[in-house]
Amino acid sequence: MDFEDAPQEAEFRAEVRKFLSGNAERRKPGTAEGYRSSQSAPGALERAKGWQAKKAAAGFAGITWPKEWGGRGGSPIEQVIYNQEEAQYAVPRGFFEIGLGMCIPTLATWGTPAQRERFAPPALRGEEIWCQLFSEPAAGSDLAGLRTRAEKRGDEWIINGQKIWTSGAHYSDFGILVTRSDPTVPKHKGLTFFFLSMTSPGIEIRPIKQISGHSHFNEVFFTDVRIPDGQRLGPVGAGWQVSLTTLMNERLAVGDAPGPDFREIFDLVRRLELEDGPAIKNAAVRERLAQWYVRTQGLKYTKFRTMTRLSRGETPGPEASIGKLVSASKLQEIATFGMDLMGMAGIMADEAAIPANALFQQALLYSPALRIAGGSDEILRNIIAERVLGLPADVRVDKDLPFKELPTGKR
């Protein structure tokens, strides 16, 4: 039992370190990033494109992509090693993960070689950005209940409807889109998948303002948008199967909740005085700290167990599915407790006046999103129960009814 890289992995890690130290600045210790904070800074998109181009030129973009896609043809453990090393650096994040992690793999799996050759390289170099047009007001956790219509007319499809929560739509060049092509059959059978340019006539993008005050995602309205049949991915009616490819990749791409973690709350506690003495000596504080430490380390060592399997060329075990569920709630708890320790002034959000640059206060406002997006806590528990523990699926009252007969409530 040890933490050593296998020789090939150690070589790769050394290569990565050489690239990073020569091309990027290290993060200052103790400066946790907020959720998408690097994306919100002015000039972030240009910096991100510059960094992505550098990575791609050095062979560190698309590490697990096959060489035919323009990737490195490397192993999952190498992607993990790269991510570990890059996390130590203050590089722009958040613009390309959806495209490279989900959209291009879907296109490469279901599209033609020519399409892959056209789209994979510019995405890898950061020249083109992709978004994922899946969720709708009536279809989030129940994605298969989506309603955006696709009607065939000659060699084209006409799209009408609305998507929501589309991260990055406002700066994306292309998107993958799943639609309802046949409302007369059960919901999973009447879907068809496409990709399209985000500048297509008839697309209207409206930013959604979040609790945090930022607008990272959008509503996207489709009014008679035309998509050539050549941009359909997978057979007509096979949209669900294609979506599963995307969603599988999403689970692997989503990482831990960013923001104040044990380190930050521990540092805060060590600096504060409470009414009965130093916060670090307060029994109630110590109890909470211990519980978060144990969860944080538990997640870290669970990742090590996953890495061990990847290192052996095995697929991740079921324990790999617990990360998001544990870290999102922990973040929300740490945020509120950090504020609690600041007493009456804990509500202040001025970065200059509040410890940790008001990171706890920001995390209060964005942590709810992390318990919902990318698989809500409730759905993740269902998935653990059904796919890991093997408990029986829920009774589905809508599985075999024609889509147009499904009850939908008033909202």
Added chain:
Amino acid sequence: MNFDFSDELKQLREEARRFLNERQALAAARRVLDGGEGFDRELWSEIAKMGWIGAAIPEEFGGAGLGHLGLCVLAEELGASLAPVPFASSAYLAAEAILMAGSAAQKSRYLPKIAAGEIIGTLAVAEGPNAVDLRRLAASVAQGRLTGSKQPVPDGEVADLAVVAAQAAGGLSLYLVELGGAGVARERVATVDPSRPYARVTFSGAVAEPLGGAGEGAALLERLFDRAAVLFAFEQVGGAQAALDMAKAYAMERYAFGRPIGSFQAIKHKLADVYVATELARSNAYYGAWALSQDAPELAVAAAAARVSAGEAFSLAAKENIQTHGGMGYTWTFDCHLYYRRAQVLALALGGLRQWKDRLIDALEARNTGELEGATGITP
């Protein structure tokens, strides 16, 4: 990254699981629970013959020399099966104390017999519910004679040898006391888990041989507790997994409202939470195993984290196993309560979780904060 047990140890784990299932260790635990002998003698002697007790005892002292990683995998299977044997007392407590602090003569005298299962060892520290603070222990030794009363002492009725914490001129110290000698009286005490018997042991001038230096008792106990915490954590993880498996099996078979109760989200989400807690505990226990096997400076933190994580996971798993079983879970006949009782015993075996959380923060304070890495940290 190689954060896993070796293939040989995984095989040992498989064999241990098969053996304990074939020998129906859980049924044996029930017999002890129902008022049988203090432990299953046959099972104990078979375990001894397989060399398990001495897994972490060096070969020169009659052990199997498998190291602490071997002892950890065995602990997990013993914890899963609730095997009613004085394994923890002998191996994690007495043997570890002698290995840590014993002279060469003491090691040669006692370890081979402990490894062979010929003598049962234990640790006598607690003196009732009001003496949680080790500095307030009253048992004392003068001129080599021990006076005082210890309770609850694990396997105290059947043990041959006890490591005892007592006050002396130099401060709190550890002693080896042969329990068959004069001046030792013992009787079983009722606890919440009769499948793991405890005793009150009263010493009136019993011969007590120093183990370790005078006044070193508190420091030795701290180190011993760290080591034992990791081993108990593996028993707790094994127990948590067994309780989860039981709950899941019941949820698949039991029908209500026309379908298996496991298809209801209330049950699904409950068991998902137990799964998450158990996996976190397992990961923390693995790190504890590494630190224990390496005698790493990280052991104090690793042990406390493993203990807190595993203690909470086993308690959660055991109580929600009862919950999932509904009314049946509350009957004597169903096995749910065996795990529920054992979870509490293990949660308190080295002092409660409140203390250990406090201990964990002490250990983190003592470490250089610069070494603290978050979840993205590469270094262990």
